[in-house]
Amino acid sequence: MKFCSECAGPVSLRVPEGDDRPRYVCDSCCTIHYQNPNIVAGCIAEWEGRILLCRRAIEPRHGLWTLPAGFMELGETTQQAATRETLEEARARVELDALYAVFNLPHINQVYMLFRGRLLGPDFSAGEESLEVALFDRDSVPWDALAFQVVAETLKLYFGEQPGGRYGLYVGDIERLSREPLRYRTRYL
Template sequence: MLECSNRSFPESGTLFQGISSMKFCSQCGAPVSVRVPAGDNRPRHVCDACDTIHYQNPKIVAGCIPEWGNRILLCRRAIEPRYGLWTLPAGFMENHESAVTAAAREALEEANAVVENLSLYGVYSLLHVSQVYLMFRGQLREGQASPGEESLEVCFYAEHEIPWEDIAFTVVRETLEQYFAERRAGAFHLHVGDIIREVDQFRIHRYA
């Protein structure tokens, strides 16, 4: 069942928060300033000389749950942020790459794992970092995996073995909790939600 809430926007004085720093125009090299262009309603980096508008848009992250029997594959991070904690293989999409290809590539890069038959499982918007996560389910070919350059180790976990206290990211925890609950129930569904950072915690708003 679709759950929706009223949309809310920050006051105009706070719209400038979250805009990355940019000093010079990539088109002509002149200084840029942050202002609301004509016909727009949000502050943008605008060139003071050639009027080029430099849009900043959310980054897309693709990842997957590699399944092998009743276990799933997790990677222990060898890089910051969240060094040493456990995560699902995931990373930023490349240009000219499909979401499915990106999710499979990340599994190969982080865990030397070939994941097949990928199907979309979760779509999560991380508002505080302007990222959208596309999480897939997929089958691991031959149960083979080993640490890639960005992983300290990889491990196959059953639900009761998951190191919940050492999961790196809220979006990974949410994905795993939904996954195991639905596997117990015997049916999987697509999940859509927002992960919202509050003062000292994250709040998850689920649409589906």
């Protein structure tokens, strides 16, 4: 951030009085511009035992597979965001069942909230941000071509529980250990 969104004056990074970490503070109007993590809401949408995945038409991870998920919009609930993203990315209508997994990704300041859900019908197609959309069971999931660690973790949990038909609620922290090669560690609460 270089300029204040309130008055367009320059900002500087400093610790405001009474605070304990640096913030962007406007040099002119003194507005403190707090920055906080973004919530990504998404859906594990099942149809006859298979899960809907989208192949990304956008960066990052163009061409790799992901669950329908995206940043919440202002004024939305997490459930609305998950349903909307499924409609936008997979042109699929879904009914949510329950929250399934919350993942903290502190290295990119994101929190994922993934819901279990059921497709209302077998109608889906690639939305603007997808190259293709398809249903996968555990054996057909493109495990080596998944876009994000959070997707791999979620699918492992889900397909692990699917045979028993009983689903938990998971909270995990995904930590990036290195950039090259890309390595992560996931810890569950």
